[in-house]
Amino acid sequence: MVGKTLHPWLPNALNWEREKEFSHTLVKSLMNIIPRKLVEKAMEGYESLPDRINEPWSLERHLMSVLGKTRAYERVFAGGIVCPHYVHPVVEYLISRGEYLTSYTPYQPEISQGILQTLYEYQSLLAELYEVEVINSGMYDGATALAEAIGIALRVNRGKIVLLPQYMNSRIENVLKTYSKAFEFSIKHYDPLDPDSIDDERDDEVTALVVENPLSNGTINSKTKELYDKAHSIGALAISFTDPLLASVTKPPGIEGADIVVGEGQSLGLPMNGGGPLLGILGVRDDKRLIRNLPGRLVGKTLDRNGRRAYTLILQTREQHIRREKATSNITTNTALNAIGAAISLSLMGREGIRSVAWRVLVNTSILMEELGRIKGLDIRTKKPAFKNVMYSINTVQDRASLLMLFRHMHDVHGIIPFSIEKDDALLSCATEVHSKDDLVKFAQFLAEGISSITRRRSS
Amino acid sequence: MKFGKRTEFRQTSWDEPEIFDLNETGVQRVGFLTVEDNEVLEREASLMQILGDKYRPPDELGLPQNSEVEVVRHFTRLSQEAYGVDEGPVPLGSCTMKYNPRIAWRVITRSGLAGVHPSSIELGVEQGLLSMLYELQEWFKSITGMDECSLQPPAGASGELAGILMIKEYHKDRGEEREYILVPDSAHGTNPASAAMGRFKVVRIPTGPDGTVDIGSLKAVLDESVAGMMMTNPNTLGLFEHKVLEITKLVHDAGGLLYYDGANLNGILGLARPGDMGFDIVHLNIHKTFSAPHGSGGPGAGVVCAKGELSRYLPGYIVEESRGEFILTRRDRSVGDMQSFYANFPQMVYAYTFILSYGKQGIADVGLNSILATNYFIKKIKGLKGVSIPFSPETPRFHEVVISLKGLVSETGVSAEDVAKYLLDKGVHAPTVYFPLIVEEALMIEFTETETLENVKYYAESLREAIEKAYENPEELKQSPRNTSVTRLDYVRANHPSTLTPSRKYEIMRERRRSSDAA
Ligand SMILES: Cc1ncc(COP(=O)(O)O)c(C=O)c1O
Secondary structure, eight states: OOOOOOOOTTTTTHHHHTTTTHHHHHHHHHHHHHHHHHHHHHHHHHHOOOOOSSSSSHHHHHHHHHHOOOOOOOGGBSSOOOOOOOHHHHHHHHHHHHHHTOOOSSSSSGGGGHHHHHHHHHHHHHHHHHHHHHEOOBBHHHHHHHHHHHHHHHHSSSEEEEEEEETTTTHHHHHHHHHHHHHEEEEEEEEOOGGGOOTTTTTTTEEEEEEHHHHHHHHBBBTTTHHHHHHTTTOOOEEEEEEEHHHHTTTOOHHHSSSSSEEGGGGTTOGGGGGGSSEEEEEEEEHHHHHTTTOOOOOEEEBOOOOOOOEEEGGGGGGGHHHHHSSSOOSSSHHHHHHHHHHHHHHHHHHHEEEEHHHHHHHHHHHHHHHHHTTEEEEEEEOBBBBBEEEEETTOOOSSHHHHHHHHHHHHHHBBOOEEEEEHHHHHHHOOOOHHHHHHHHHHHHHHHHHHHHHHHHHO | OHHHHHHTTOOOOOOOOGGGGGGSOOOOOOOOOOHHHHHHHHHHHHHHHHHHHOOOOOOOOOOOOOHHHHHHHHHHHHHTOOOOOOSOOBBBBOOOOOOOOOOHHHHHHHHHGGGGHHHHHHHTHHHHHHHHHHHHHHHHHHHTTTTEEEOOOOHHHHHHHHHHHHHHHHHHHHHEEEEEEEEETSSSTTTHHHHTTTEEEEEEEETTTSSSSOOHHHHHSSSEEEEEEEOSSSSSTTTOTTTTTHHHHHHHHOOOOEEEEEEEOTTTTTOOOOHHHOSEEEETTTTTTTOOOOTTTTOOOEEEEEEEEGGGGGSSSSEEETTEEEEEOTTTTTOSSSSSSSSSSHHHHHHHHHHHHHHHHHHHHHHHHHHHHHHHHHHHTTTTOBOOOOTTTTTTTTOEEEOOOOHHHHHHHHHHHHHHHHHHHSSSOOEESEEEESSTTEEEEOTTTTTTTTHHHOOOOOOOHHHHHHHHHHHHHHOOOOOOOOOEEEOHHHHSTTTSSSSSSHHHHHHHHHHHHHH
């Protein structure tokens, strides 16, 4: 039973045959260690695994037959946290290099300088965008980064209540609810358009106030500064959840007074990947307590013994491998490769590039709003100016079954992914740099046709 | 055998400037879009109009501007100052650094996964991807011996947190208040960290003299305040917890639940299953056993599986087949979502490729080949002066082995870290150092099934050479590494408040403060 399978990923399979005595003795003693019953059950259980596919061409053909499909991202208008963005070939190429792709976390800095410097540059580039001094080297996604930001607030501040904007994206709120079971905080909502509605008296137990920009319905938040100030006036920490692209053209949260900044990094030219992995951006302003309570890895600059500039992981006593149950979080594997991709993408875009992408998104969003506005029976819930997402409902198509029918109709007939269902009848579509004006105009036309066709089909 | 060439190892050292300092001319360069002059004007006017007083002018955004070729070279050069599985052996214990099949990467790129919006998954137009998830769920059930699996958690630690919440909610639903989670002292740091995140108190269970959980100590703490126990088997010493059936029974009898840290399943693939051992919840790391790459620290993917009643608490979504279609479903007592969407798809493609490529005929050989490599290494280093194998040295290890250089450090002053740095000079990656915490001067070594016999031997010889040098000329090891991009680093400078530099912005701020203090 000694590993006789000849396989390209098992270089030694036949070497063990030559080392007969060693391998046979070993296997025998393994069998004495593992209770026999367990081995028998395992062998039985493994019977239901699939048969192997031998040749690489057969394997690839099979995989492509299951996974392959034409997927043109300019035909994706579905919005929400994830929207189509241009993934530059340079990004795709560089992150496929084995040195980045197949390396471990850079715990041995002398042999991992390239990774460390790249992640340091990621942190530095994002620090510029958000105008805070410290950004860590990445979390799983924006939602978990926000949950961990709340975790920071709960450690450094009093209280157990977190104020979220009304109608925050339900996918994000779902993740926050999960983490609230762990961190034991409760969620309350406020009206983001009306900072004065947050009552100073009542909310003296508020630990943190979360401020979104744009709001989950796409509307650009014009009250960010008032809200950060409000947070401070009620003794709460101000957590900003800001789209990094939008931050390139609007007053950044660090300047306006946010204590902790969070974002979803997929906007920076990363793939949608069906929703995962994404990139969680998390950072804090220069404050000792906040920095000491920051979860995740942080890279810093130092010197080597010869006085050469060098980079290494820093402040590791915050992390699980040193501090165990006293760590700031359990996170270790994060989404480093996406952080590397974001650093490359940001370097390519540069100051002018990112601002022109953000501008195109703004312009395209206003086109999308106009075009959708022409459709009869469409109730638009987003206010101008908006960034990326437009939220609306359709008077005649409201229940989930009909929405699903409309979605599939758009997909089957036009190859379009039209919207995401945010909650009940609220839909999100988005416009980004990948859409041309023509794409947006056609999308609205097809959507209008789709709506009447579904409405007709249902009433007949 | 001669390995002359490899002693000549020199890692690339570019002394590459930071991206902010590349463009010395100060002239604008573009690496992305062709930005026409008049477009810039039009853009600024329209931005100012759209954004009003929220407008951020370009001179308030400190991003660098480089041409495409500079960016390609910059990151290519940086990548050359890194060392992954594609460069050579990375026998980091507990990390399972195996070969990441390129065929999976190609399928990920060619299939256009990048262009898939999560709504297409949710609303069922991506039946192919859903069928992959469905099959994986089935296969992970077979591999773990559990009843149901969720593919949502984005990493192992997230799977652990999900498991901890499942335990918490389960007891809560039964009206029981149990505040302790038991964790063996050999456990990975994420275990106690996850338990603490779930607001449990952590009780450390000591390791007995044979290197496995000390049953006496376990019995002493088991009562109705124990919510559950987290275990790794084979444990981080590479030893199989041979009393596992007794342990799971003891904890169950006390009303506690059993969590299996299956981050690394390499040691028992094809040999034993956590479900059969009596565990209620299991997580798997796709980026270890199932060949997804580590990507310089992530992304990975975690999978959580559960048995019986506990399945109702699984996080995220379960793919089910209903009227010829695959759909996403939720469990009624689900702890909720561990990330925004459904799974880390590229990582799932690796797992899918991996399992199909070995099939039921070959997958057990993955486990055996990794165990053989580990024990072959042990055989090659047995009897080295100053080196010991703590806990049952004669018992075979599974996927990994932990050696102690306690003797070496007391006789020569050369530490595990020094030896690890010396190994870097030999053109191989260092092992995991100082983990698990119960072994002094620990080096933790894990060769997976994909490491060649030659490299295992070379590694053993390099270690032998390091130990010999330590006795002859300890200073040489203290001065290593010499052949890597940089030499050893100044950690005091890296972490001291007066020199801490986590970003360029921070550096500039600190320098400004310093000069204004001086003035
Ligand atoms: C034994 C063990 N458990 C848990 C983990 C955590 O997994 P992850 O890094 O994916 O969060 C790891 C790896 O880091 C591990 O080796």
